[in-house]
Amino acid sequence: MGNLENLIMRVGNLLALPKVTVTDVIEILIISFLLYQVLLFVKKTRAWNLLKGIGVVVVFISIAALFKMETILWLGEKTLNVGIIAIVVVFQPELRQALERLGRKNFITSIFNIDTIKLGEKRFSDKTKNEIAKAVFEMAKVKTGALIVVEKDTQLDEFVRTGIEIDSAISSQLLLNIFEHNTPLHDGAIIVREDRIVSATCYLPLSDNLEISKSLGTRHRAALGVSEVSDSITIVVSEETGMVSIAEDGILYGKIDMESLKAKLSSFQSRVVDENRRKKRMILKGRSWNAEKTDK
Incomplete structure (x- = not known):
């Protein structure tokens, strides 16, 4: 027992x-x-x-x-x-x-789910937003390739140093001249910080995401690459199709029109740290380019 x-x-x-x-x-x-x-x-x-x-x-x-x-x-x-x-x-x-x-x-x-605090100022002015949008779609009409990185909270100094310092106010005419074919500054990306273009011809890291379309060109892969390592947004104009895309948080959205671009830049203007924006991501008229064919 x-x-x-x-x-x-x-x-x-x-x-x-x-x-x-x-x-x-x-x-x-x-x-x-x-x-x-x-x-x-x-x-x-x-x-x-x-x-x-x-x-x-x-x-x-x-x-x-x-x-x-x-x-x-x-x-x-x-x-x-x-x-x-x-x-x-x-x-x-x-x-x-x-x-x-x-x-x-x-x-x-x-x-x-704490409410975010607005700091009472904008990252860049409405004039900057409108000048960028105007230049982007003027370049899209004539199929001029462009790569514009708009900085947020993560400073992109390591990429700024790879380019040529400009430190100039933003205007559509200046953007058009920078990306004009066969000009010294047209190759590479420009980086926008607040209301200034801080550098041009910048080299960006290429994305090695295995899920993105194999048809993506170098310009789009660079836009995705910088969005994967920072909280910036990158505007891309295709050199072959003239199509406008936006890269953010490692995702590329294509077929962006003027109003969608301005809406995205407006949401990016406010100095609000809002994690819920990921859940309430702005509805772009384009769609993810992960499975979409595109050109450089």
């Missing part, structure tokens, strides 16, 4: 749930959130294939451990430390982008 009681107690101890505190629950939620964000980001980069390859290796090592294959286990142990260092070195750009994107998230407003 005593042996039976001991057996029942041992089974009960094995089946008993561990004591879970509030701290444990918070810790699990934090780890789950961070892991989800990492997987969500990695899935859109070339690191996703590497992650799948690591999964295959883990399966083989697990089988080796199950059948006690000492040689395979020894090789796996010796290469583990080197492999981790190699992953960090090879995928440093992806890790940097993931950390930058994580740093731009406003967790307090997204969790508690």
Whole structure:
């Protein structure tokens, strides 16, 4: 009888749930959130294939451990430390982008839905908005390629330094002259900060998102690339079709008309940090270019 009681107690101890505190629950939620964000980001980069390859290796090592294959286990142990260092070195750009994107998230407003505070001033004037829109669609009529990055909270100094400093007030005539064919400043992007063009002929990072259309040209990939590493918006004019697109938060919207562009710039004018704008994204008349064919 005593042996039976001991057996029942041992089974009960094995089946008993561990004591879970509030701290444990918070810790699990934090780890789950961070892991989800990492997987969500990695899935859109070339690191996703590497992650799948690591999964295959883990399966083989697990089988080796199950059948006690000492040689395979020894090789796996010796290469583990080197492999981790190699992953960090090879995928440093992806890790940097993931950390930058994580740093731009406003967790307090997204969790508690706190009302945002308007700071009482605009990033740029209505004149700047109208001059940009006017120049964009005049270039679209004659199929002049253009790439205009409008800075928000994340300063783009690292890209500004790759171009030629201008520091000029914005006018449609100046924008048309910059992007005119065969002029010294037409190649590359211009960066707009508040009511000034700070630099021209800037080099932007190209997006390596595996989900975007293979038909996207360099200009559109550059627009997507800078939108993935900053909170800016980028206006693109296609050199072959004259079509206007907008890149924001790693998404490219095409077939933008004058009113849609002005509406987007108006929503971008206000110095309001509003995480809910992602949920209430302005309805553009265009659509995502991820599956759409386009030209440079």
